[in-house]
Amino acid sequence: xxxAWHLPGLPxxxxxxxxxxxxxxxxxxxxxxxxxxxxxxxxxxxxxxxARAHRATTDxxxxxxxxxxxxxxxxxxxxxxxxLLHVELGWDDRLIRDTLDGMxxxxxxxxxxxxLDSELGGPAVLDGFVRDEGWEGxxxxxxxxxxxxxxxxxxxxxxxxxxxxxxxxxxxARSGVLCxxxxxxxxxxxxxxxxxxxxxPPLGRSVAATxxxxxxxxxxxxxxxxxxxxxxxxxxxxxxxxxxGALPAHxxxxxxxxxxxxxxxxxxxxxxxxxxxLARDVCAYDQQGCVSPRLVYVVDSxxxxxxxxxxxxxxxxxxxxxxxxxxxxxxxxxxxxRATFEFEGYEDGRSAVEAPGESLAWTILASESxxxxxxxxxxxxWVHRVPDIETLEEVLGPLEGRIQTLGYSGADxxxxxxxxxxxxxxxxxxxxxxxxxPPPDWRHEGRHQLLPLLNWTDFEAPN
Amino acid sequence: xxxxTPVGYDFDSLAAECAAAFDRWTPGASxxxxxxLNEWARRAFALQFAENSTYGKYCxxxxxxxxxxxxxxxxxxxPTAAFRAVDLIVGxxxxxxxxxxxxxxxxxxxxxxxxxxxxxELYRASLRAAFRAFVLEGEVAANIxxxxxxxxxxxxxxLGWMLDDVCAGFASELGGSVVTADGVDWAALDAVVVDAxxxxxxxxxxxxxxxxxxxxxxxxxxxxxxxxLPRGSKLMDTGGVKARAGLERAAVLxxxxxxxxxxxxxxxxxFGMTELLSQRxxxxxxxxxxxxxxxxxxxxxxxxxxxxxxxGETGILCHYDLANLGSVCSVLTEDRGRIVGEGIExxxxxxxxxxRGCSLATAEVLEAQAHA
Numbered sequence: 001x002x003x004a005w006h007l008p009g010l011p012x013x014x015x016x017x018x019x020x021x022x023x024x025x026x027x028x029x030x031x032x033x034x035x036x037x038x039x040x041x042x043x044x045x046x047x048x049x050x051a052r053a054h055r056a057t058t059d060x061x062x063x064x065x066x067x068x069x070x071x072x073x074x075x076x077x078x079x080x081x082x083x084l085l086h087v088e089l090g091w092d093d094r095l096i097r098d099t100l101d102g103m104x105x106x107x108x109x110x111x112x113x114x115x116l117d118s119e120l121g122g123p124a125v126l127d128g129f130v131r132d133e134g135w136e137g138x139x140x141x142x143x144x145x146x147x148x149x150x151x152x153x154x155x156x157x158x159x160x161x162x163x164x165x166x167x168x169x170x171x172x173a174r175s176g177v178l179c180x181x182x183x184x185x186x187x188x189x190x191x192x193x194x195x196x197x198x199x200x201p202p203l204g205r206s207v208a209a210t211x212x213x214x215x216x217x218x219x220x221x222x223x224x225x226x227x228x229x230x231x232x233x234x235x236x237x238x239x240x241x242x243x244x245g246a247l248p249a250h251x252x253x254x255x256x257x258x259x260x261x262x263x264x265x266x267x268x269x270x271x272x273x274x275x276x277x278l279a280r281d282v283c284a285y286d287q288q289g290c291v292s293p294r295l296v297y298v299v300d301s302x303x304x305x306x307x308x309x310x311x312x313x314x315x316x317x318x319x320x321x322x323x324x325x326x327x328x329x330x331x332x333x334x335x336x337x338r339a340t341f342e343f344e345g346y347e348d349g350r351s352a353v354e355a356p357g358e359s360l361a362w363t364i365l366a367s368e369s370x371x372x373x374x375x376x377x378x379x380x381x382w383v384h385r386v387p388d389i390e391t392l393e394e395v396l397g398p399l400e401g402r403i404q405t406l407g408y409s410g411a412d413x414x415x416x417x418x419x420x421x422x423x424x425x426x427x428x429x430x431x432x433x434x435x436x437x438p439p440p441d442w443r444h445e446g447r448h449q450l451l452p453l454l455n456w457t458d459f460e461a462p463n
Numbered sequence: 464x465x466x467x468t469p470v471g472y473d474f475d476s477l478a479a480e481c482a483a484a485f486d487r488w489t490p491g492a493s494x495x496x497x498x499x500l501n502e503w504a505r506r507a508f509a510l511q512f513a514e515n516s517t518y519g520k521y522c523x524x525x526x527x528x529x530x531x532x533x534x535x536x537x538x539x540x541x542p543t544a545a546f547r548a549v550d551l552i553v554g555x556x557x558x559x560x561x562x563x564x565x566x567x568x569x570x571x572x573x574x575x576x577x578x579x580x581x582x583x584e585l586y587r588a589s590l591r592a593a594f595r596a597f598v599l600e601g602e603v604a605a606n607i608x609x610x611x612x613x614x615x616x617x618x619x620x621x622l623g624w625m626l627d628d629v630c631a632g633f634a635s636e637l638g639g640s641v642v643t644a645d646g647v648d649w650a651a652l653d654a655v656v657v658d659a660x661x662x663x664x665x666x667x668x669x670x671x672x673x674x675x676x677x678x679x680x681x682x683x684x685x686x687x688x689x690x691x692l693p694r695g696s697k698l699m700d701t702g703g704v705k706a707r708a709g710l711e712r713a714a715v716l717x718x719x720x721x722x723x724x725x726x727x728x729x730x731x732x733x734f735g736m737t738e739l740l741s742q743r744x745x746x747x748x749x750x751x752x753x754x755x756x757x758x759x760x761x762x763x764x765x766x767x768x769x770x771x772x773x774x775g776e777t778g779i780l781c782h783y784d785l786a787n788l789g790s791v792c793s794v795l796t797e798d799r800g801r802i803v804g805e806g807i808e809x810x811x812x813x814x815x816x817x818x819r820g821c822s823l824a825t826a827e828v829l830e831a832q833a834h835a
Contacts, residue, residue: 236823257823258823259823260823260825290823294825295825325767326767328766328767328779328799328813329813329814329815331766331767332766332779332797332813333815335542335544335795336542336543336544336797337544338542339541339542339544339545339548340544340545340547340548341548342521342524342545343517343521343544343545343548343549344548344549346516346517346520346521346549347517347548347549358768358769360767372825372829373825373826373829374823374825374826375815375826376823398829399825399829402823402825
């Protein structure tokens with residue numbers, strides 16, 4: 001059985017809780033008492049404070065980069081990582097390699113340095129007071145930034161690597177981490193934490209992670225929330241509401257809710273190329289991510305020709321990267337969505353379904369009428385025709401603040417599209433083909449990655 | 464039995480012949496064998512392929528034409544979602560004499576499914592034959608009391624139409640509908656119970672599980688008259704208790720049996736769907752297996768591959784119902800279930816797929832805004 005935990009400082013676990021990933025693989029984690037959770041939390045806090053005292057931020061970056069590199073390298077850890085993701089997610093090796101390669105670009109030492117440069121002007125401000133050159137007041141002002149000693153990420157989503165990302169951000173903020181792992185993919189972060197402990201023992205002891213069923217908040221949760229300076233939640237509305245209701249008053253909460261991805265094909269789009277690029281974005285993360293494009297709009301031309309090309313591209317992609325079987329619930333929902341579009345098409349001729357027969361490997365639901373309704377289903381894409389960008393604004397208006405990334409192809413009307421994206425609160429506009437792989441310093445949900453975790457201390461002095 | 468009239472594609476005569484065959488059926492009658500149903504299935508499919516143009520296109524897309532159908536298992540099933548998308552009827556839509564709406568909102572859409580009924584007499588023939596066999600157990604009359612829904616007050620309810628019809632078709636000297644525009648006429652129900660006890664006449668009570676749950680609450684807190692019903696009384700519930708959190712069907716039935724002096728064997732569970740015009744029935748609790756007339760067949764498919772699963776394995780239920788002659792006979796549901804003996808066990812609806820990852824189902828957002 002998979003072990004989904006990393007709890008430095010914990011004596012031998014007395015009991016266990018068991019869960020299953022989406023792919024149906026059983027895993028277990030210790031059933032922590034409040035006392036045990038408190039021991040772990042104290043250990044982690046101590047580890048984080050020790051790392052702050054004895055490690056510069058550049059050391060932290062080096063250790064993270066080294067441990068992360070081992071996850072994707074060809075060595076023993078890399079093999080174990082791929083095996084783990086295969087078991088947890090049911091993905092085939094090529095899809096896993098592609099996904100890991102994409103994620104690894106944001107894990108390198110250079111990428112992490114770039115992130116700190118982008119958001120903080122470099123790592124120095126995390127290690128000591130740095131003179132504020134823009135200060136126009138009397139004397140000098142210096143500034144220092146630090147996260148709280150402990151951050152508690154709660155992962156209700158299932159995109160591989162999210163727990164890892166949340167943990168790395170907290171470590172860069174010089175915080176310790178108590179992480180509630182996601183049920184769908186609970187293994188990667190514990191594996192990383194063990195590698196990190198090998199690279200840098202004090203840093204390794206500042207990360208703890210475990211899992212408990214999402215429907216309740218056990219003694220461990222109550223204990224950990226007492227230690228956490230900030231709680232970071234990744235999940236849907238129900239998960240967020242549940243967590244919010246189970247937190248002490250005045251807890252500093254950072255939320256990352258579910259969002260959707262949109263792709264727009266401008267009138268001068270090279271369709272063959274765009275279809276291949278979109279297929280790549282759709283199949284990345286097996287379309288579980290908020291960056292995954294689900295809604296596709298073809299501006300000012302019928303959907304048919306593009307849908308045919310996209311079908312070909314998805315089929316080709318699926319041959320190389322077959323998806324895992326959908327869950328029974330997903331299978332029923334996909335067939336239901338297909339039936340709706342197919343039967344509506346028989347009546348009005350404006351809707352159609354493209355799919356590999358009865359196989360559920362991929363689905364294109366096409367309509368000549370603009371709409372924005374989607375479900376969270378694997379490798380299902382909704383393609384709509386819109387006459388112009390103005391209509392697109394009407395269609396997407398209800399999703400204001402809910403679109404993570406807007407992918408595009410073509411240049412005719414791109415500035416207008418960018419202006420629309422800004423009005424809709426879209427966090428990122430990117431060419432098709434790179435939608436699923438945001439750069440390391442991207443603004444996640446339109447926000448900085450590290451700044452929300454940090455507290456700033458301004459130090460004003462006569463000189 | 465043989466089919467006497469060469470009907471070609473004439474719906475009315477085929478429906479009349481079909482209804483007559485339903486009327487004649489009694490459990491154990493040998494004429495409704497596999498060959499006969501297959502013969503009906505071929506003719507029904509030929510009719511639906513030709514005159515239900517939307518369904519015809521669906522079948523053509525799958526490469527199935529009348530010459531490919533040799534029996535009921537060969538008929539392409541239509542997903543229930545199709546009833547939410549289009550009107551499925553043999554002949555023009557304005558040929559419908561009744562329009563039933565499904566109750567559910569699912570998959571993030573508030574659009575209710577519609578089942579257009581061209582021949583209510585076929586619905587009547589099927590439901591009465593099965594009701595007589597499985598609820599009345601061969602009797603031709605009973606002191607039927609119906610709780611909501613009622614077609615009189617909800618002309619979109621297929622269940623309401625059924626309850627009104629069995630009341631009209633089998634009612635004896637006592638009972639009738641106790642439904643008003645506002646719900647149950649509890650005083651009328653009390654009066655029927657009192658009369659039944661006084662006259663020692665067994666009652667046959669029909670309604671939804673939720674309706675009976677409400678009655679149980681009233682019986683428990685003394686707002687309704689509690690009496691041991693005369694021997695031979697029975698109760699048919701349908702619909703489950705999913706709409707009420709924390710309520711279990713078994714608890715409702717056990718409570719009612721205690722209050723009304725009924726044995727659990729006197730409870731009949733009805734399974735029906737708006738998309739099907741025939742029903743299944745199970746006795747006692749949990750009411751498994753659910754048995755139906757021989758023109759209603761069910762099988763179970765793997766939800767991912769759509770391959771048929773062996774008896775006993777849980778999958779997605781698919782039904783063939785000849786009483787659906789006026790729309791589509793073969794229906795692929797979103798229900799989980801399994802084959803048990805000669806019948807089925809209905810396990811539950813397949814709920815919408817929970818979102819994976821951080822991907823947003825925009826349908827939920829749009830639905831919420833539409834209702835804001």
